Structure formats: structure tokens, C-alpha cells
Amino acid sequence: MFTRENFLNNEIIRRLFSIIILTFIWGLVSYFLDKDILPSPITVAESIKYHSSQELFFHISVTLFRVATSFFLAMLIGSVIGIAMGRKKILDDYFDGWLILGLNIPAVVTIILCFLWFGLNEAAAILAVTINKIPTVTVILREGTKAVDEKLVDVGKIYKLSKFKIIKEIILPQLYPYLVSAARSGLALIWKIVLVVELLGRSNGVGFKIYEFFSMFDIASILSYTFVFVFFIMAIEWFFIKPLEKRLTSWR
């Protein structure tokens, strides 16, 4: 028995409903516009079906591999630097300036420089993305490390834990929320940068294909590649980051 009120009371139904409204508006607008400028949802759906039978999943897997590699590299390197800067004031004093510089260099500049210096190859591409992400991870982890409760660290000192053990067993658990937040913002940033990297200097991947469709003015294909890829990224958030966050912060 659904009355209108309790039908919209369910959160999931509300969210689903909002997607339907958006699709409807899109369809309506495309109806009045030239269909080459904004293809209708049905055209895009057909285009997705067509590209799936072609190379769509190959290019998506190539891009996802680049996203994953540079994501883990940036998380690892950024966390180590961030924790070190958070623990040691002297390092913070020396490298804070570098960090601000790193945060403010436009992604395109790093990408172009990497390609110019190291050639149009896979390593240069991944390096460019990683370098773009490291400063943000470092900043988040540095702030997290500064917020670490020293009183709990003292407990470790009382029991004569080594420095390594104190980091692993007392500091790291306090940093989990910061790591999750860095991972989340990292994923969102990295996949966008990867597309630019592919557009500028690779001959495969979603970014490369989008550039190809751009030169052919093929908007339906651009949209279909985008939707499928965004769907994958959202799936990573739902099935990977959210459950991880739940596990790491279950004590809250």
C-alpha cells in the first residue's frame, strides 16, 4: 500500500526517483535541441551497447590500471611524508614550502613536464598523476598526525614499545579516518587527472578515446564512455572504500 507520502519516505526510493527525474529532463531538453548536440538517453544507451561490443572495456581496464597504480603510489609516498612531517617539526619547517608549491602547480603543467622530460611512455604518465596527488595526501596525513593523542603515545612509551611499534600500533589506528578521507578525495582527483594524461600523451584508455570522439564530434560516444567509467569509479567507492571505512572505524 503506497500512498504518495510513504512512497517518498524511503531514502533509496527518493534517490532513485531523483535519477529518473534527471534522465527525464535530459530527454526533454534533447528533444528540443539538435540531436547531434545533445543525444537522447536512448541514443546514448544504444551507443553504450555498441561500444561494449567494441573496445570499451579494454580502454576502461587500461585506465583503471593507471588509476590504481598511481593511487597506491601516491597514498604510500604521501602518507610516509605526511606522517614524518607531522611528527617532526623540523621536517615540517623545511618542507612546508615545497608542499605549498606542489599543491599549487596545475596538473597540466606536471603532466606536460613529465612527458617532455621522460618521454611519452607509461612510466611518465603514472609519475605525472602520482606527483599531482602526493601533496594532498601529505597535507591530510600531516594534519592527522598533528592531531594524534600524545597521551596514548605515552602509554606505549611506558610499556617500552619501539618507535616502529608505536607508529604501527598507536599512531596508525588514530590516522585511519584521515587515510580513508585521503583515499576518497584521492580517487576522485586521480581518475580525472588520468583522463587528461591519456588525452595528452597515450594511445589507449578512456581519455584517449574521448579525445578521438572529440575530433569526430561524436557526443553520444563521449557520453557513453563517461557514464560507464563513472559507474566503475562509483562502484569502487561503494564496494571498496565504504566497507573499508566501516571496518576501520567500527569502534566509533
Add this chain to the structure above:
Amino acid sequence: MEINKKKMLILNINIIKKIFPLKVGNVEKKNVIFKNFDLKINTGELICIFGPSGCGKTTLLNLISNLDNNFNGLISYNNKKITKEKIGYLFQSPRLFPWLTAKENIEFPIKQEKNSKKISSNLLQKIGLTKFGNSFPNKLSGGMQRRIALARAFSTQPKILLLDEPFVSLDNKIANQLRKLLINLWKQKKPTIIFVTHDLNEAIQLSDRIIFLSNLPAKILLDYKIKIKRPRSSNSAKFQSLKRLLSASVKP
């Protein structure tokens, strides 16, 4: 006789000078906390350090535990520098690790030992929290958290146990239960206990010996052995008259 006496003198605290830099506005002031301070504590003794707030009681515990090693002097146990000795420390706040369960918190200092699980369940039973072993600290009351912290402090079977006003800000009934629990746990292996408090009732109730400290720089005003048998009721005539005597002789 001389040799015998030497064997009895176990914890030897000798602080020639301990300074605490204090910034008042732009002026650096050097606060002398201890100057030529001498205290010898027998093994297995439960002593209370009693004094006004800010008289260096916590600093004394931090020096003994080596959390603070910036001082002139020597603290030795059994004629050896104290730094390697097993020490337990119960802080003013419970300082439990919020991401570990009650049981895991108790096991934290003894994780490497084979029988850690047995020790922790045994302690949980003694503190009457077997049912709550798998609860996270934020689900437990303040009194329960302190019981867990007490169990953790005893888990390593320390030779020396330091307690820094651990039962402050609890209601009287719970604080009394915890004091009884402390005495019971102490009686099993008889570690040397140094208990800091500014509650004279608590000091008389618990200790073999009370050390009364003066204002800064801290000196020993009175070193008093208590001979009333345990358990001591604060309502008894003996208790009350001792309390009157002590407060009269220490007050300026």
C-alpha cells in the same frame, strides 16, 4: 644489619635538580620543581604522595617512569638505573585505546606473551567485567574504563606501579570499590606502589606510608607510617583521629 638494610632499600629517588621552563608572557621563567630531593621506598610498599596541586607530584611519577628524563640526579631500582625496569602507570584519565576492545586493551602490553589471553580473562574476572570483554571503551562507563585501565596496569605484573590520582572525578561509591580492587590486586604480587593524591582520606585508607610534599620546590614535610589494619573504615575513631592529627601537623 647494614647489608640487610641495603637489600630492603629498593627504589631510590635522588633528584638533585629538576627545572620546568615556564613562559609567562614573553618572560622565560625557570620553575624549580625539585632541589635535593631524596626518597627511598621499600619493595612491596604502598606509599601515597600527598600534596597541593602543582607541587610536582605528576612530574615525580614521570621522572620515575622515564617519560621525562630531563633532570639532574639518579633514580635507581635495586642499585641499577631504573630505565629498563617493568613499570606500570595508571594515569589520571584511563587512556584506553578506543579502537581496541576492553580485553584487547588489557592484553596490549603483553601481546607477545603466550598466555596473554589467559592473563586478560583472569584480570577481567577479577575486575568483574567478564561480560564486557568485547565492548569498546566508549560503550563503558567511566568507572568501568578505570577498572580496565587498572587491569592493564597490572597485566605485565610490574615491579613498580605508579598511580596518578586515578580515582579523581568518580563518585564516592565507585571510587571506594576501585580502591578495594586496587588493594586486592596489590596483595597478590605486592608490587611497589606509588600513589599520588590530594585526598587525605584516600591516602590514609590505602597507604603504608604517606609522604607529604610542600609547595615548590617540593620538599618532604612529613613521612608518616600508617599502622591501622586493613580494611580501614573512614568512619572508625582511629581513622578520624589520625586524619585530624595529620591535617593539623601538615597545615602551616
